[in-house]
Amino acid sequence: AQSVAQPEDQVNVAEGNPLTVKCTYSVSGNPYLFWYVQYPNRGLQFLLKYITGDNLVKGSYGFEAEFNKSQTSFHLKKPSALVSDSALYFCAVSLPEGSNDYKLSFGAGTTVTVRA
């Protein structure tokens, strides 16, 4: 079974400050890891993914995430947050290796509020 934990329900930062949204995972195997963002009354937008290779992956809107196998974490980061980054962020995992199963398991979500 695969699972994802987002330990913080809410993250509040000031505009211009670094933003970190935490995610840890639990899988038996090599995970595919994803971050999505959901703005109010809109669908999910893909931000970035880790499948293999460099542990630091860069994505849309200036976001990046670092895969840490020893800590089973995949934290989302942005060096300088914008008010427009205020949204709901989801971490997700899939485990297709050997099973061809690409379904996603989502974390509970973290609400990010960036104040001006």
Add this chain to the structure above:
Amino acid sequence: SAVISQKPSRDICQRGTSLTIQCQVDSQVTMMFWYRQQPGQSLTLIATANQGSEATYESGFVIDKFPISRPNLTFSTLTVSNMSPEDSSIYLCSVLSDSIYEQYFGPGTRLTVT
């Protein structure tokens, strides 16, 4: 990325009735998925719908309640049958980009059951 549309975008339905949600994608895809997002909650997978085979349902979801069709590589429907207020949720379809393993989501259908 794929462009995905869903119809209807929202609906208010009476308990005991059924609603069929359509999902259309602008390119051919092998895997499509249906998720449910209950108010203030995360996303839960209902089923995986591959063209040419029956949908695969997750634990807690059954075909009689959530029948799915996948007639071709660009279209799928999800029916929510015999609805109750507990079915009030956002229903989202998604597609898998086979080559880059990214999953893209439609805008969702907001269902309210009264």
